[in-house]
Amino acid sequence: MWKNAFAYVTRQKFKSLLLALIIMVMATLSLLSLSLRSAVKAAGRNNFKNITNSFSLQINRYYNQGTARGAGNIKGEDISKIEQSEYVASSTKRINAVGDLVDNEIIDIDPVSGRALETKEHFEKALMVTGVGDSEKETKFVGKTYVLTAGEHLKPTDKHQVLVHEELAKKNNWKIGDKFKLRSNIYDADNEKKAEETVEVTIKGFFSGKNKRAVTFAANYYANEIITDLTTAAAMYGYTPENALYQDATFFVRGEEDLDKVFSNLQKLSIDWRAYKLLKSADNFPALQASINGVNKISRNMGILSISLAMIILSLCLLIFLQARKREAAIKLALGMNKLQIVGQFFMELLLLATFALPAAYAVAWSIGDNMQKFILQQVNRGIQRQLLQAAAAGNLGGGAESDSFNQTLQTLTLNIGAQDVVPVLIGSIVVIVISLLLASYFILHKSPKELLSDVL
Structure with missing residues (x-):
C-alpha cells in the first residue's frame, strides 16, 4: 500500500504539490497560533510574577475623593486589620x-519641546516622593515603567534610603552612597499640618524610565520622582509610618487561596468599605491584560480559521x-478490494504528503514566527494606545509614571515552538485529513462498482 501511495504521489506531481501545500499552510498557521499563545502565557507569567495571587486596597473614588491633591487617604490601622487576616502572608x-x-x-x-520650564511658584524644587516598604513590588517597577539599573532595591527595614532616576543623578553628579536632603513643601495641598521637616537620605540605587507622553507639571517627569522608604515619605507631612495616610497597599495571599473568597471574608472586618475597594493586583494593569x-x-482566531479553511x-x-x-476505484472494487481499502490507499497518499509538509511547516513557522509575533503585538498595542490617548485627551490626564504604569502594554514576545505545539498540530492535521477524505470519498463509499463504472463510461 505504501509502495502504491509513493508511486501515485511521485507520478501526479502537480496534484501532490498542491495537496502538500494546503497541509503545510494549515500546519504552519496552527503552529504559529499555538506558539503565539505559549509566548503570551510565558510573557504574562513574567510580567505578573511579582503580583501572582495578590490584591490591593485602594480608595473608592465614588465615595472617597482622597486627599486635597487627590492622593490616597487610607488609614494605617485599616491596613493593619487586613494584614492580620489569616489569608495574608x-x-x-x-x-x-x-x-x-x-x-x-x-x-x-520640557521633554516635548526641549525648552527650559518656568516651574510653578513655590514648586521650583519639588519632587514626587513615593514611600514604599519593598520597592521591587512597587507598581511602577512591577509594570516595568521603572527599571533598576544600579544598586539595590529598598527593603522594609530601610530608613532614609532612596532610589533616584539616572537623569537626576547625572544632573547633580550623584553616585550610589551619596547623601542629599529633602524638605517638606509647606505649599503642597496635602501638607495639611504645614510640616517643615528636613531629612537627609542616602542613595541606594538608580533606575531608568522615560515618559511616554507630554507631562502637565515638572513633577510628573519621571526623573523628578524619587522612591524612598515609608519613614522618609511620611516625614514630608509630619507623620510617622504608624499614623500616616497611605496611597494604597498590596497584600500577598497565603498558598493558593481564591481571591474572591478572600474578598468575601475581608468584607466582614470593621472597615469603612464605602471609602475603600479591593482590587486583584492583575487588574491594576488593565492595558497589559x-x-x-x-x-x-x-x-485563537488564527487557529480556528486555518483549520476551517484547510478542511474546506x-x-x-x-x-x-x-x-x-x-x-x-471501480476496477479495484471489481478485483475484490473493499471500499475501506481503497479509501485507506488514498489516506496513505495524503499521509505520505504530510510527512513532507509538516517538517516544512515547522521550518516556515520558525522562519517567519518572530516577525509575525512582533507585527501582531504592534497592531494590538497600537489599538490599545489609541484608546488610551483618546481617554487621556477627554479627561485631560497627565503623563506621569503612575498613569504610564497603569497603561503599560505587553512589550515583547519570545518565539518558542516546542513539542507542546508540534504534537497537537500533528494530531490535528491527521484529523483534518481524515475528515476531508471521508467527505470527498462519499461517492465511493455509497456507490457500487457498477454505478462507479457507469459514471465514467
Missing part, C-alpha cells in the same frame, strides 16, 4: 508625598481529484 504599602530638593536641582527640561487578551484572541479547501480539492479516480 505579607504586604507592602505606599505613601505619596511632595518634597523639595535642598541644595540640588530638579530636571527643568488587554494586550494579552488581544493577542490571545488573534491567536482540502475537501474540495480531494473531491475534484477523486472524481477523476472513479474508474480506478
Whole structure:
C-alpha cells in the first residue's frame, strides 16, 4: 500500500504539490497560533510574577475623593486589620508625598519641546516622593515603567534610603552612597499640618524610565520622582509610618487561596468599605491584560480559521481529484478490494504528503514566527494606545509614571515552538485529513462498482 501511495504521489506531481501545500499552510498557521499563545502565557507569567495571587486596597473614588491633591487617604490601622487576616502572608504599602530638593536641582527640561520650564511658584524644587516598604513590588517597577539599573532595591527595614532616576543623578553628579536632603513643601495641598521637616537620605540605587507622553507639571517627569522608604515619605507631612495616610497597599495571599473568597471574608472586618475597594493586583494593569487578551484572541482566531479553511479547501480539492479516480476505484472494487481499502490507499497518499509538509511547516513557522509575533503585538498595542490617548485627551490626564504604569502594554514576545505545539498540530492535521477524505470519498463509499463504472463510461 505504501509502495502504491509513493508511486501515485511521485507520478501526479502537480496534484501532490498542491495537496502538500494546503497541509503545510494549515500546519504552519496552527503552529504559529499555538506558539503565539505559549509566548503570551510565558510573557504574562513574567510580567505578573511579582503580583501572582495578590490584591490591593485602594480608595473608592465614588465615595472617597482622597486627599486635597487627590492622593490616597487610607488609614494605617485599616491596613493593619487586613494584614492580620489569616489569608495574608505579607504586604507592602505606599505613601505619596511632595518634597523639595535642598541644595540640588530638579530636571527643568520640557521633554516635548526641549525648552527650559518656568516651574510653578513655590514648586521650583519639588519632587514626587513615593514611600514604599519593598520597592521591587512597587507598581511602577512591577509594570516595568521603572527599571533598576544600579544598586539595590529598598527593603522594609530601610530608613532614609532612596532610589533616584539616572537623569537626576547625572544632573547633580550623584553616585550610589551619596547623601542629599529633602524638605517638606509647606505649599503642597496635602501638607495639611504645614510640616517643615528636613531629612537627609542616602542613595541606594538608580533606575531608568522615560515618559511616554507630554507631562502637565515638572513633577510628573519621571526623573523628578524619587522612591524612598515609608519613614522618609511620611516625614514630608509630619507623620510617622504608624499614623500616616497611605496611597494604597498590596497584600500577598497565603498558598493558593481564591481571591474572591478572600474578598468575601475581608468584607466582614470593621472597615469603612464605602471609602475603600479591593482590587486583584492583575487588574491594576488593565492595558497589559488587554494586550494579552488581544493577542490571545488573534491567536485563537488564527487557529480556528486555518483549520476551517484547510478542511474546506482540502475537501474540495480531494473531491475534484477523486472524481477523476472513479474508474480506478471501480476496477479495484471489481478485483475484490473493499471500499475501506481503497479509501485507506488514498489516506496513505495524503499521509505520505504530510510527512513532507509538516517538517516544512515547522521550518516556515520558525522562519517567519518572530516577525509575525512582533507585527501582531504592534497592531494590538497600537489599538490599545489609541484608546488610551483618546481617554487621556477627554479627561485631560497627565503623563506621569503612575498613569504610564497603569497603561503599560505587553512589550515583547519570545518565539518558542516546542513539542507542546508540534504534537497537537500533528494530531490535528491527521484529523483534518481524515475528515476531508471521508467527505470527498462519499461517492465511493455509497456507490457500487457498477454505478462507479457507469459514471465514467
